[in-house]
Amino acid sequence: MALPAQTGEKVLVTGATGRQGGTGSSVVEELLARSYKIRALVRTEDDRAEALRQRGVEVVLGDFTDYQSLVRALEGMESAYFCYPVAPGIAEAAGLFAAAGKVQGLRRVIDLSVAAASPTSPSPQGRAQWVAEQIFEWAGFDGVHLRIAAFFMENLPYIHGGEIRSRGRIANAFGDKRLSWIAGSDVGALAASLIAQPGQNDRTVLAGGTVLLSFSEIAEKISSLTHRTVHYKELSPEYWHRELTASAEAAGRPNPRGIDHLVAQSKTLRSIPDLPVTDHVQRLVGRPPITFEAFLRRHEKELTPQS
Numbered sequence: 363m364a365l366p367a368q369t370g371e372k373v374l375v376t377g378a379t380g381r382q383g384g385t386g387s388s389v390v391e392e393l394l395a396r397s398y399k400i401r402a403l404v405r406t407e408d409d410r411a412e413a414l415r416q417r418g419v420e421v422v423l424g425d426f427t428d429y430q431s432l433v434r435a436l437e438g439m440e441s442a443y444f445c446y447p448v449a450p451g452i453a454e455a456a457g458l459f460a461a462a463g464k465v466q467g468l469r470r471v472i473d474l475s476v477a478a479a480s481p482t483s484p485s486p487q488g489r490a491q492w493v494a495e496q497i498f499e500w501a502g503f504d505g506v507h508l509r510i511a512a513f514f515m516e517n518l519p520y521i522h523g524g525e526i527r528s529r530g531r532i533a534n535a536f537g538d539k540r541l542s543w544i545a546g547s548d549v550g551a552l553a554a555s556l557i558a559q560p561g562q563n564d565r566t567v568l569a570g571g572t573v574l575l576s577f578s579e580i581a582e583k584i585s586s587l588t589h590r591t592v593h594y595k596e597l598s599p600e601y602w603h604r605e606l607t608a609s610a611e612a613a614g615r616p617n618p619r620g621i622d623h624l625v626a627q628s629k630t631l632r633s634i635p636d637l638p639v640t641d642h643v644q645r646l647v648g649r650p651p652i653t654f655e656a657f658l659r660r661h662e663k664e665l666t667p668q669s
Contacts, residue, residue, distance in 0.1 A: 371398050372438055373557060376426075377445035378402035378419070379410035384516075385474060388550025389443050389557075390419060392647075396558060403435045426455035432462035439463075441470040441505070441557050446494070448487050448620040456494035460501035470505040471498050472556045474549070477511035477568060477637065478623075484630055487623040495566075506556045506563050510549055511637045512542040512571030515657045518580070519664035521624075524609070526584065526592055530667035532577050533595040535602040535628035540579075542571030542637035545652040555646040570638030572651040587658050588666040599625050 373393060377386025379402070390400055394417060401420040404411045411421045424431030426446065436442065436459075444459060446452040456473070463471065475495055478488030495507045522532050549569075556563055575583075581594040597605065606621045631637070643651035658665065 372401065372440050373398050374401050374403060374435055374439040374442040376403045376443060377447075378414060379404050379408070380445075380447075384445075385546050385550035385553060386443065386445050388547040389554045390414065390417075392551050392554035393557065394418065398557075401435065401439065403432075426451065426458065429458045429462060432459055433465055436462050436466040436468055439466065439468055441472070441560075442468055443553055443557065444471055444473040444494075444498075445553075446474075448623050449617055450490075450619045452487075452490045453493040453497070456497040460497050460503070463503065464501055468503065470557070470560060471503045472505050472553050473498055473507055474553060475507045475509045477509050478627065478630070479507070479509055483626075485623045485626040487619055488626075504560065507566045508549075508553055508556060509566060509568045510544065511568055511640075512544040514546045514549070515543050515652075515654065516546045519661045521606075523661075523664045524613075526665050527668050530590065530592050530669075531595055532581050532592065533597050533602070533605070534577060535597050535599040535625065536577055537596045537632065538576050538578065539631055540574045540576045540636050541631070542639055543573050543575060543654060544569075544571040544643075545657055548572070548643045548647070548651045551647045551649075552642055559646070567642070568638075569642040570640035572639060572643065573654050574636055574639055575654065583654070583658060584665050587655075587662060590667040592665075592667060599629055602628065 375386050375389050377384055378390050380386055390402065393400055401422060402414050403424045404421055405425055407423065414421050422435045424435045442463065446455050473494065475491045476488060478485045479491040479495060480488055481492050483489050525531050525533065552569055556567065578594045581592045584592045603621060603625045610616050610621065
């Protein structure tokens with residue numbers, strides 16, 4: 363089912379200026395095409411914020427840790443898309459966001475979550491995501507918890523791109539496990555479809571990926587595309603944790619929570635059935651999802667070994 367045309371509804375979108383492939387920018391694209399009035403919450407004034415303005419998006423400065431900025435951002439909003447990175451602080455952010463929303467009469471929240479959201483999840487992010495979901499429940503908002511049971515394709519250039527370019531290698535602790543994959547822009551399109559179809563979905567939507575692939579299969583696909591050899595090396599979870607930590611610190615972007623989540627997933631997923639492949643993009647958005655091959659072609663430069 364394609365998104366129905368709408369006019370006039372006001373939606374606050376968070377994460378609209380995130381890194382390439384982020385979900386917030388895709389939510390903006392999808393809703394602008396349906397004449398929604400979009401306000402974007404951004405942390406800094408930069409070229410990305412100005413680009414949103416040029417497209418007719420109202421931009422407001424704010425931060426998930428600044429309650430008063432959230433109150434201002436949510437003034438007059440009917441619905442909101444809540445997207446928080448895999449990092450510490452999501453429970454506090456959800457609490458402040460919900461409190462500000464209650465003050466301003468917000469009715470609906472579509473929050474991006476993960477399949478691992480559970481009070482007993484081995485991932486600290488999974489436990490925190492569950493708490494965030496509960497906060498929106500307690501606040502009494504309508505909406506949907508959009509749990510993604512898949513890995514974002516954007517993880518490949520973002521997490522593994524440097525090593526692919528410098529060493530022709532993908533190394534992690536997932537082994538031969540086949541994982542479900544989805545493009546971040548398709549996740550954003552799913553979130554937009556849930557905003558555009560109030561009352562037509564379950565309280566929690568568990569959306570799988572669009573293809574199942576192991577990292578060995580991914581290495582073969584990249585090799586075929588770039589005509590340069592990329593191989594996969596399996597690491598122990600402990601060794602991979604150390605490698606991720608060192609790489610993140612060297613790049614000046616330490617993220618212990620994100621690293622803990624990835625490593626916990628590499629352990630947990632070995633003992634459970636494969637994550638699902640589902641038709642949510644086709645069914646809710648009304649178009650085919652982005653294929654893995656098309657994604658690789660778009661990111662060929664980032665995934666080509668240099669020697």
